[in-house]
Amino acid sequence: MDFVWPIRVYYEDTDAGGVVFYANYLRFMERARTEWVRALGYEQDALMVDPGILFAVRRTEVDYLEPARFNEMLSVRTRVAGIRGASLDFQQEIVREADDRLLSRGLVKVACLDAGTMRPARIPADMREKFSQLD
Numbered sequence: 069m070d071f072v073w074p075i076r077v078y079y080e081d082t083d084a085g086g087v088v089f090y091a092n093y094l095r096f097m098e099r100a101r102t103e104w105v106r107a108l109g110y111e112q113d114a115l116m117v118d119p120g121i122l123f124a125v126r127r128t129e130v131d132y133l134e135p136a137r138f139n140e141m142l143s144v145r146t147r148v149a150g151i152r153g154a155s156l157d158f159q160q161e162i163v164r165e166a167d168d169r170l171l172s173r174g175l176v177k178v179a180c181l182d183a184g185t186m187r188p189a190r191i192p193a194d195m196r197e198k199f200s201q202l203d
Contacts, residue, residue, distance in 0.1 A: 101146055109198075125178055151200055155177060
């Protein structure tokens with residue numbers, strides 16, 4: 069199941085060539101994952117307090133297929149690709165809304181960490197259950 073988050077390309081997102089700077093695709097993917105967690109009923113700042121966890125990116129793989137340009141509307145499609153005890157894998161795609169063209173795709177691996185020690189921590193059971201339903 070995909071979670072879809074819209075993104076508009078702002079001037080600040082572009083490089084000297086007028087296209088989205090490559091690192092900003094990762095920012096777009098991050099925003100979509102944050103909104104996915106929020107849509108499931110979790111606020112990341114609250115998770116740091118109770119149950120005392122946070123999520124951190126530990127690996128990314130991104131393919132850049134076509135450029136996005138200033139003022140275009142994009143959609144970031146996010147789906148859970150795998151869940152383990154203390155980590156999640158996401159597949160994400162960025163498409164141009166006007167023509168549904170795939171612009172970028174990525175695999176993002178996220179670790180669940182204890183907010184106090186920054187050591188790996190198991191994803192809480194209630195969260196695992198919600199995340200698994202979307203796998």
